[in-house]
Amino acid sequence: MARAETFSRSLRLFVDRTLSPEALRAEMARRAIAARDELIARGEAPPSWRRYVDGKADAPEISVRLDGAILYRFNLTGEAVQAGLDLCRSTSPTRSGKFRDSWVVLCDDKLWKQPLKDLPASATILIVNPLPYARKIETGALEPRIRRNQIERVRQGLMRRFPTLNFGKLFVRLGGGIAPQAPYLLRGASGERRTRAGTLMTYPALEIRPRE
Structure with a gap:
């Protein structure tokens, strides 16, 4: 290409x-x-x-x-989203493969199930992993051996490859119907989570949108 x-x-x-x-x-x-x-x-x-x-x-x-x-x-949106998904999967921890296989695409906050090539150029796209420990993986709080900032590394790679699109890293709340595990309610077991018990978790997400 x-x-x-x-x-x-x-x-x-x-x-x-x-x-x-x-x-x-x-x-x-x-x-x-x-x-x-x-x-x-x-x-x-x-x-x-x-x-x-x-x-x-x-x-x-x-x-x-x-x-x-x-x-x-x-319209490069579909190609960029496919590249983003591939990078998210290839850089995911693979102890069981569950996290690697759980990435989803949201188009204007709705789960996208159609071919990626049909994504509209004007839409805002999110690539997000709805598993409860996605945030811990991104921030490095799950295990020291797991490299942190996965989405940020993917974002930087896509910026170089697709300079006509905007890429951002966000922490977003997910609605119901996206995945069985989401949205996840924080339990406040210890540390930082103790002060946030009972609130909905925010998930790290890669945002893809057209340039203004």
């Missing part, structure tokens, strides 16, 4: 000025569509995109001004 900036480039086309204005616009549209489809066919861009013609969203290519531009903004 090519670098992310490839997916957000303006297709400025220069054609034979001896053609009529209508023929010029048709040729510009044809070349833009061909270039877009070639990127997708080579696997350098995802098949989901939005078109901007002279800055106007969803306008047809044929409406381009002779001195204008046709821009395709490809």
Whole structure:
């Protein structure tokens, strides 16, 4: 897969000025569509995109001004989420494999069960592990031998790979229906948790959203 900036480039086309204005616009549209489809066919861009013609969203290519531009903004959300899931799983502790296999995707706070490629580009995505000890793993409180800040390390890796998206690390509360174990009620057995007994746990999550 090519670098992310490839997916957000303006297709400025220069054609034979001896053609009529209508023929010029048709040729510009044809070349833009061909270039877009070639990127997708080579696997350098995802098949989901939005078109901007002279800055106007969803306008047809044929409406381009002779001195204008046709821009395709490809939806990298699904690819970024898949990469994030893969990294979260591959860097998870694997004593039993339960934690590794429990990562889920939330789209605008709702559990996403459809193919990742269908995630909308405008949505806010969370990758989160709903197991009760997810926070302890992230903060290093479970076992000293388990490396802490897993989500932060994943976030930094994705930032370098997908510079056109925003990535954040949050601690979020989960609603019901996401997983049988969530939301988890803190019991306040000792230490920090004693003062928080009876409150809902916040879970470390990786946030993925479009740039403003």
